[in-house]
Amino acid sequence: MIRFSHVTKKYPGAQRAALNGVDFEIQRGDFVFLVGASGSGKSSCLRLMIKEDKPNAGSIHVLGQDLGSISNRKIPYFRRNLGVVFAEIMNLTPLADDCAADGQYSFLYTAAPIKLVNGTGAPVNPVVVK
Numbered sequence: 001m002i003r004f005s006h007v008t009k010k011y012p013g014a015q016r017a018a019l020n021g022v023d024f025e026i027q028r029g030d031f032v033f034l035v036g037a038s039g040s041g042k043s044s045c046l047r048l049m050i051k052e053d054k055p056n057a058g059s060i061h062v063l064g065q066d067l068g069s070i071s072n073r074k075i076p077y078f079r080r081n082l083g084v085v086f087a088e089i090m091n092l093t094p095l096a097d098d099c100a101a102d103g104q105y106s107f108l109y110t111a112a113p114i115k116l117v118n119g120t121g122a123p124v125n126p127v128v129v130k
Contacts, residue, residue, distance in 0.1 A: 003060070009055050
């Protein structure tokens with residue numbers, strides 16, 4: 001389970017928060033896509049989930065652990081239970097023309113990682129929330 005409760009993340013020198021009072025919960029077995037415009041907080045959200053960064057306010061629970069209470073020396077052990085793929089559009093350039101032709105930019109960001117994880121050769125048919 002992943003739970004964000006009133007999470008705010010503002011970077012030094014930024015005019016606005018990357019995340020402002022965010023609340024959500026993802027249950028075990030949920031298959032979730034994190035999509036949005038450039039600068040909307042997707043990467044910030046993921047960095048907070050893996051404790052690569054700390055929120056300015058709020059609490060984050062991942063796999064039953066309050067991330068605010070995990071010491072720095074225990075972070076590598078915590079991360080062994082997670083898998084995160086950060087995808088950049090430039091890394092997926094060969095897929096761009098096919099996906100753009102279908103208007104599937106969100107799918108473009110997720111197709112390669114899912115195909116790698118899926119491993120079954122079964123078709124990948126994600127639900128994309130815009």
